[in-house]
Amino acid sequence: MDQGMETLFIADDESSIREGLKYIIDWEALGFRLCGEASNGEAALTQILALNPSLVMLDAKMPKIRGTEVIRLARESGYQGKCIILSGYSDFKYAQEAIKGGVSFYLTKPIDEDELCQTVMKIKETLSEERQRSSHLAAYKDKAKSVVLRELMSNTLSTPLSEEDCIHFRLDADSYQVVICEDFHTQSATAPYTFAELLKVTNKDNNIFEHLEIDGKDIVLLKGRLGLNRLNDFLERFDDRTPQPGSPLESMFLTYGRPVFSPTDIHLSYEDASTLLKRRFFCSQEQHAMGFETLPGAFSNTGDPVCRNVLLLDENILRTYSERFVSYIQSYNRKMTVAALSELEASLLKASNPIGDIKLFLTDLYLQIKAMISRNYTSTEIPFAANSAMIEFIGRQNYLYEIIRFLSEQFETIMNATGNPSRDTILDDILYYIDHNFRDNIKLETIAPLFGYNSAYLGKIFTKSVGESFNSYIDHKRIDQSKLLLLENNLKVYEIAEQVGYKNVDYFHKKFKKYVGISPAEFRKGQDTELSTEKYPPPQKNPPKA
Helix, strand or coil: CCCCCEEEEEECCCHHHHHHHHHCCCCCCCCEEEEEEECCHHHHHHHHHHHCCCEEEEECCCCCCCHHHHHHHHHHCCCCCEEEEEECCCCHHHHHHHHHCCCCEEEECCCCHHHHHHHHHHHHHHHHHHHHHHHHHHHHHHHHHHHHHHHHHHCCCCCCCCHHHHHHCCCCCCCEEEEEEEECCCCCCCCCCCHHHHHHHHCHHHCCEEEEEECCEEEEEEEHHHHHHHHHHHHHHHHHCCCCCCCCHHHEEEEECCCECCHHHHHHHHHHHHHHHHCHHHCCCCCCEEEHHHCCCCECCCCCECCCCCECCCHHHHHHHHHHHHHHHHCCCHHHHHHHHHHHHHHHHCECCCHHHHHHHHHHHHHHHHHHHHHHCCCCCCCCCCHHHHHHHHHHCCCHHHHHHHHHHHHHHHHHHHCCCCCCCHHHHHHHHHHHHCCCCCCHHHHHHHHCCCHHHHHHHHHHHHCCCHHHHHHHHHHHHHHHHHHHCCCCHHHHHHHCCCCCHHHHHHHHHHHHCCCHHHHHHHCCCHHHHHHCCCCCCCCCCC
16 A cells, blocks of 8 residues: 555445445545445444544434544544544534534535545645654654753753653653674674664564664663663573574674663763773673673672772783793793683773773783793793784784783793693693682683683593583582582572672572572572481582592
8 A cells, every 4th residue: 555545434324325435536546545434323433443544434413323423432532533524404513513523524415526525635635734744743853862862871961851851752761771782793794783673573662772873883772671671681692602603693792881770870871881892802702792890990780899999000010920920931830820811811801991001011011021031041942923923913903812812822832942841731720720710701712722722622622531511510610619608508599609600590590400409599408407418418628539
């Protein structure tokens, strides 16, 4: 159907008159199509409210409910269309009732074809004007809303929003959170899926989010509990597994700011998300989302600091790390070298310095280590990377983990060049690392390069040597630690889940029940009886080595 076509509804108790009205003029040529008809007032009222036709033609005298009464009742129920009442010459009282009921057009029977045609043309013109005005008004409202949203994001709104304004612009939710979406693949030539596209199916009447673009950034403003929960759903999917290649999630990278509880604070969440985009450098491999919790100096919803210590890099920090790494390298202590690299990476996450300064810090770190090693091994040929190549390499890396991996490779090269350490204990090094870092979000593909392996090969030898997969081993470490914490009875279950490395307490419950057979609460309660202790013995704090 042509989008400019209006709808027509005809009601008359005589079928011959209804048929005549359908063909007395060329309705389609005048821009109308028939959408329904009725033979009594009761049926007419029901269908008018259901079909909402642009134009209703009905007889003043109708069975069950008079035509004029039908229109009055329809108006009271919100019907806004046009109406033509048809009546005989002697029924002027119906014309008066029709005018009172909101009918602007009144024609007498028998219908004059020219008069009806002129009336319909006038109605069509009126409808077109009204739709154009409505379209312009909607466009103005959208434009006004867009301006308001942009000014809320930038904190430049000159006049505070009134309660009426908030309702008008659908900004009367109890909470808000800003999400920025960009392409996960920094070198991709194709446009990615957007977070807004995946949310559209649940956004009836813009109830859960607003979508806009600011400075080329794709912005989503989540609204209310439902909107914020949708973000949590997506984050859980990112947390549980790496997105499948080609899926919408695989192409997206999200940053999200803190939840706020007033439209005037939306700019705080936007500033968080914008800052996080600039800190994508700190993402781990295959990380698809960054949250406000990782910002230096970030605060939780309760006002408690999340990241308590903000680090400012200086010469003392540089010298301390340089000396530590040189000491570990010279003693071929891979365990401590890897631990120090991990510590350095975690410390840099708290650095308030610009990304460029952090890259310079890491460049200086390598140069100092190179100089100190060269000074101690003057007679040894060590295949150091050239200073210019190293500076260029670090400068063009997009992620911190790439630089950490580069440093790890360089330190391994130095150890191999300055001695002949055995690699038989490399698996012990990896297990040592896991045992001290299982509370973090460690993944095989992120730690494998630290030990000079690719993740696929390390996964195979890990499973063969340990007897279970990498992920299963980590789960067992976390569950064993959670048992100890449950026995101490000092922490709540959700606090224990966080301490052992599970961000989502429901996911922790699922894993615990999988490996233990009962829930954490049942385990804690069951330890009070001798029977349950025999059935579900707690882990030993210092189990004997096999």
